[in-house]
Amino acid sequence: MSQKLVLIDGNSIIFRAFYALPLLNNDKGVYTNAVYGFTTMLMNIIEEEQPTHMLVAFDAGKTTFRHKTYQDYKGGRQKTPPELSEQMPLVRELLDAFQIKYYELDQYEADDIIGTLATEGKKENWNVKVISGDQDLLQLVSENVTVDLTKKGISEVNSYTPESLLDQMELTPEQIIDLKALMGDSSDNIPGVPGVGIKTATKLLKQYQTVEKVYEHIDEISGKKLKENLINHQDDAFLSKELATINCNSPIQVALEDIPFQELDQDKAHAFFTELGFKSLIDKLDVDSSGQAEQQDEIEYTIVEKIEAELFSKQDAILLEMLGENYHQADILGIGLVNQNGKYFIPLELALESADFKAWAEDETIEKYVFDAKGTIVALLHHGIQMRGIVFDLLLSSYLLNPAESHDDIPSIAHRVNLTQVSLDEAVYGKGAKQKVPELTALADHVVRKTNVIFQLKDQFLAELEKNDQYHLYEELELPLALILAEMEFTGIKVNKQTLEDMGNELKEKLAALEEEIYELAGEEFNLNSPKQLGPILFEKLGLPVIKKTKTGYSTAVDVLEKLEDKHEIISKIMMYRQLGKLQSTYIEGLLKVIDKDTSKIHTRFNQALTQTGRLSSIDPNLQNIPIRLEEGRKIRQAFVASEEGWKIFGADYSQIELRVLAHIANDERLIDAFNNDLDIHTQTASDVFHVDASEVTSNMRSSAKAVNFGIVYGMSDYGLSQNLGITRKEAQKFIDRYFESYPNVKEYMEDIVLEAKQTGYVATIMKRRRYLPEINSRNFNVRSFAERTAMNTPIQGSAADIIKQAMIDLHAKLKEENLQARILLQVHDELIIEAPEEEIEKLEEIVPAMMEKTVKLSVPLKVDYAHGDSWYDV
Template identity: 50%
Template sequence: MANQKLLLIDGNSIAFRAFYALYRQLENFKNADGLHTNAIYTFKNMLDVLLSDVQPDHILVAFDAGKTTFRTAMYSDYKGGRQKTPPELSEQLPYIHELLHDLGIATYELTDYEADDIIGTFSKIGEKNNFEVTIVTGDKDLTQLASDKVTVMVTKSGVLNLEAYTPEHMKEVNGVTPTEFIDMKALMGDNSDNYPGVTKVGPKTAAQLIQEYGSIESLYEHVDELKKSKLKENLIKDKDKAFLAKKLATINCSTPVTIGLADLKKRSVDYDALRHFYEKMNFRKFLNDLEPSPKLLEPNDSAYQASNVEFTELTDKNLALKVKETETISFYLGMLGANYHSATFVGFAFAIDKQVYLSRDVNLLKNNELKSILENEKIKKNVFDLKRTMVGLRRLGIQVQGIEYDMLLASYLINNENNSDDMAEICNMYGDNSVKHDHEVYGKGKSQQIPADDQLLYNHLATKVEAIASLKESLLSKLKDHEQDDLYASIELPVARVLAIMEINGIKVQAHTLTDLQKEFAVELKNLERKIYEEAGEEFNINSPKQLGHILFEKLGLPAIKKTKTGYSTSVDVLTQLQDQSSIIADILTYRQTAKIQSTYVNGLLDVIKQDGRVHTRYLQTLTATGRLSSVDPNLQNIPTRTQEGKQIRKAFVPSDPAGYIFSCDYSQIELRILAQVSGDEQMQEAFRTGYDIHAHTAMKIFKLKSPAEVTPLMRRRAKAVNFGIVYGISDYGLSKNLNISRKQAQEFIDNYFEQYPQIKEYMDKAVQIAREKGYAETIMHRRRYLPDIHAKNFNIRSFAERTAINSPIQGSAADIIKIAMINMQRKLDELHLKTKMVVQVHDELIFDVPKDELATIKEIVPAVMQSAVHLDIPLVADSGYGHDWFDAK
């Protein structure tokens, strides 16, 4: 019988490596709440590879319990020279713990000991129990644990490029055995852990001495026999340092751990928790890969037990529903698929005076008896998702009116930390477990299908429409208690109607412009391909990481920074680090960027142009905790603007009438203006009131200049990074990376900023204090962001909550203002009976499709409406432009 396998991972070390593996892409790895996720993402990728390669029966990820250990008691400066852990990494550590827990992997930390000691203890326990032990770390100190049964895998660079240390390899690399390596470290000392050894003794000399004497004890027994030399003098002078260093370097393999091998047995994955975790982190790739998928339930499954709701099936012979105009009804339109612009209709249900009427034949809604109920504004309606309902019914030719209650929006505002759009999950939150998850009824993903049994479908529709009605009073009461009823009624409900209209309108996209770009990019890709082949000296598949890795790292001999389970990593981060070493790298990066624009935006948009020549995006109104809108199917908010190739995509977006215009208007520096408002900082407010260049103003402050003429373009760019960084709670580490300066200099910039804008610092401190008292942060429109972690004992979790308390009122208020502007703008278009349509929202920017004869009016009213959305102590400014396509409008 094969030995069992034990995998021991140095959690802090690998998390550190994972963070820096993608630190160049730090700002690209954030979830909807602003949490950095690069270390979590890379850690998960590393785990996948290790679990596949090692296939352990038992696994433990050990973490340091704190900075104080038995070693600091022996030597107070132990690890004293290390830089403070970047907060962008610290905030991710608790979530790495959560990920491991959901994956069924044990974690452990022990007061007064390091992760190394925990690993050392379990490696010995594993050996005694005849386990094959694999240790994974970024710290070579752990190689002292290598033995016939223990292999220590050390990251060379990146995370997944590992070097296996066995006793044989130790002898080959260092010239000493694993045990002798401790004595070698005793003589050398360790700059990383900040403890001294013997003066001027490096690795080579230390190895030679230990090879000859076997240990420092033996060496010092014979030190008097050495020839007179500077080395002998230093050995004698630094004897105490050497013996102290040996104590510090020796891993304690007998720590008082309170768990055993049985506790390290890999548990089953908690798929529900893991799915929720991936959703929270916005890890779509991991979500798509997640198994097992919920199975399609059989008709006799308990999930299909008859509902308690009595219902009547509607047919074309009994459509005469009696509804008074004073009554309020609940309505649910069943659709299969997330994209309600194209989803399959599965049925509908009305709840009227405790009676439920339903059918799977949605065409019945077109009959005048039912259509008149839906289009009668005086008959008030309760729905689950107003926007989804409006768009779905419009597809059937019905312009629903009178929707006054949206269950999804109410739930979202009450607790926007849970942004689920699954009615079953929302119902469960408020004590109603009668509604089944859609995937339990229809299956998941490609397996989705309408149940063959009408009874099963009808039970599902009936419980849904009944839940809309039954939970209304409770949810509206909670909104009132939270003082959010006005936010709900005055902003979220009206803007949902506006978004529905925008989605239905869509924006015209010229397919021939995209096909022309398709041809241009194809030629460019062909030329790049030819150039890359010449530089490589042969033809190969550029899109194959394996073949590309062979060319770069074997044939051309470039340094391999990171490895994956399939070979060399050729990620953007890796290639970016190699740009200076070969001209082929820049061409490969350009090739990839062009290919992505071609596939994602050119081909992607061509695939979603509808028969009306338009694309109809979906705006996600309940996704982010800040209230910002997101766009999907397609994502019109993410069309590239930094590269010339990306900007060309906007040329395809045109007005309905060839003679018309695309008109764009966006807020200028709205988040900084809100910061000036909520902080009350007099200097920043004065800069905005006088129309002063705020970034030049800040540059003068942080560089302590006397005149605007002294501000250089570089200073202004750095001041801009500080301005926006402060809004997002940037750290000295984050700013140093953004500006490519030292952390010390970055901290000086931040200190100077607060010195010159003292009331901003006061606002930040007060925002944290208020969040601690109330448990939430709030926008100027009373949108709440609950912060359950504001009192967390864990410093990293608490710190992230504190930064969220500072920036949520700013980001959330910006989101509120643009929504108010959209509501007012649609109202203005309706009042003036204009043909102009609002077609796209990109965060702080609104895009309009404008007939030629209305351009003069639009140029006047759009900036005016946007600038008057709310009254602040400083002016809102909206900049506009127009052209015959979106590209020219910017």
């Protein structure tokens, strides 16, 4: 079998991935875009190349042997953004999981390692593939060595053999070094010869072959300025050639036989993808994640044939077994019951027919232990049973004890605390298309074991919460909130289907009109949704500058169109066409699909145990993500209306709650004074940062100050702020520095909270919600810096999340106390949406802001804005 060696330029590909993909982070706040891009590329390489040997080469540091020749080599390179630096250790973890060797060598670059191994592979007559984003590596191309260069992103590559290199660049591999010698390379700070670009350099090399021969024939060269530059910069040209030459005889301590590649470790890859939230990549693995315990002890239980009151006790663990996450739609497969009397499996039909079961479920005095209070309550409400008396929720308690872990199912939690006598759900049901319900005995055994975990862990988890000073958070905040969220989910929010359909028709008309305008500007009709057809119109017929090319033609991606917006009026119309098209397909049609045909309502689900900051999120559908920047997007909220005749929608939201929390926990006098005097905080910050009077603050200054204010809250770096404001990193850093000069206590808080986290291993919110940061004392600078940034912003975001949760509990109680019909429908970030009879609106205007503003006492006032109308849009 022929040997196939794949060599990857690690730094180059990771940089490409980072800048090609948006700045993504997972639910734990870890930046993942570079790792995700690198992973997808790696998986494609493995599938397409089928390597027998493989290595990823990294640069070892800032200093190389080339610096001895030219100390300004690679000088002027911008500092690596922390959002990227933090991902580098994760890439190495990924390579370990994939069982791929990686290597770096002090004083040498990845190119030198690759060059040396490629040369060895060529000598052995192996088939060698080099993958990079760096054109320098084209000098390695030979009959045995193919070099793939990524294009502007990472999803497409140009593949170079000696023939294709000659065809595309009119040069031989050896001449790539001479090309760099003449034209230089600004990215590596290789000087080259001023005024010599790729065209001139190529022309010279086609005529004279090498730099040396160019200078041998210097008198023949036409063009006074060119000849003058070549003569004056001869030393630079030869220096540049030396710098650009890859050392193919580097003293590496790794040989071809050291880097075999068999196959990736499926289980390790599965664990890695799960940890980082790469759900789409998990499906590509061929992994048996059955999780079946090797040997399970027998468990005694009874399959109930007749329900009697004696079956239950005063303290019962209960589990409704459902397949699928959506308990609004899922069928209950059966019910597990564990108490001091024994362990039981109850068929659903038996439970629903039993008056004893209903009486037990609705008895407030009987304590119930469940896995997910909210899901359990909603599922039974669909069967006309209102469960009461829940005192323990395994999901919520596990989440509070360590929000970084997965809490999706009982077996995962059990295995984490060494209760292994329960199989993972996939082992019992299978997964994906293979999922099916087993026969009754196997089902009953599995359900009872899971229910028994709830019963066993109750005392242990509550004791741990008590020990952490979090019992109050669990008992007074999260558990009561779960009951309110269950009520909200079951109630749902009414959606006027006709309004949505009318909006859809209106959007279709706008799209049709835009289409005609675009065709008129283009001078012909074409398929607007086809980049293959749009590209030639823009870049050939209309002659717009080409920004980016793909394997199939011209790129017409959003970032390309944004750069062309001022070049032709067709661009803004194409961008609007795409935005309206997305609204139509994703939101109008998407929402129409999830309206309950019986209730005419949408019943979203709130994730209460997902984010590490404590914030709620919404799914099926995500009502927190309806786009509101475009008026057409905002108008979608017009379809969300009150469910009864003569009722109104009332909305209330906290104003700048995170900045108020920051002022409180940092105890910064200037911030506190600004809020206490009801000043516009962004104008005040602009005034402080730009050293001008508040009356002189321009809208641009205020916008910049706003970005800095919220950037500080979210731990934004100079890179993040520069991207946000469209300025250089240097300018962004100046903004941040000035901010800290203006608000010194904020800086002090940031430093103190990091120290505290290093001592305790976690940070906490005002209400004692914890986020553990084991990486805070890491020796790896990048890993540590991410944890430090997380330490700074989690108490702010988490405290804001706790406050609105407490407000929901207080308000819910107040509405009942006042005997009002008003009910909370939605929580969207810092906003509450309520529906109420019109005659109760005046009362709501009195009690809602009053309740929300006094939920917690801070050193600055909480401020609530409110409004009402016929729809969500109106508030």
